[in-house]
Amino acid sequence: MNRPHYILLPVNPLFIMVSLVTAFLLNLLPWGHAVGVPDFVALVLIFWSVHQPRKVGIGIAFVMGLLMDVHDATLLGENALSYTLLSYFAIMIHRRVLWFRIPTQALHVLPLILMMQSVQLVIRVLVSGHFPGWLYFSESLTTAALWPVVTWILLAPQRRAVNRDDNRPL
Template sequence: MPRGQQLLLPVNPVFIGASLAAALAINMLPLGRVLWMPDVLMVLLAFWGVHQPLRVGMGLAFVFGLCMDVHQSALLGQHALAYALVLFGTSMTHRRLLWFRAWLQALQMLGLFVGAHALQALIRLLSGGVFPEWDILWAPVLEALLWPLASMLLLAPQRRAPDQDANRPL
């Protein structure tokens, strides 16, 4: 743990489930076919994959991806594969990511988000779909910009109150 970083309380599993369910509901809002909208569910899955890798894994990401595929009438497995790829990337880098501040984590997560959207576009093209518009390039950037906000909001319930005690220096 980096020096000077605050200790966190254990996360409540109900809070993880509620935040993922809220992200799924946000993704399912009828906002039209805007391709550059950030995938909030992918951001939260990646966030919990970095901070709680034993509780949120590729299986859960695959199930949420299937839910998104059914909701958007997309090729079955398109979102599921992309979400599983993002969770695989977070499982490979979660120890290194936790050493950085939220903005530097966002820069590193940008590559995973670009890879996930590129994989979705490639699957769409291989299945006979049309090439997505160039507005899709904004989605990973907006998802990376959401990362510090997600860090601030989702880690807030775990922050320990800084109380001074002579017998307990932590």
């Protein structure tokens, strides 16, 4: 109960852009058709939509979705629609999520990612008529499991003190 509450520094917009580009580059890696590979772009979009909803919103999610559509060579707008809905619902619950500890936040992120994957699955089944199987949703579990790591990494630059003082705890 006596956890220290840090006053976070303002986030640098350049850092937000670098984190989104890094997540996009991680999605570009040749994972093949491995089961359970997390969607890094979705994870970073959820993080910034929850922590900075005024800086990262639906427009950025749409653009990132179009970029992923082009990369995956899927139906144009499939990822854009799912990322847009993902960002919208993450912004809707951002005040609630921030009240919880990190593991509980991951439990709030899991339904968002499952919803995103369900939208993608419905579009793929309607277009191709092929159901990929239930292991398709294992990506949601691995993505939600990475939430504590991503939170620690992306909040690290905001936790540093401007003027470091050994006598002051904050």
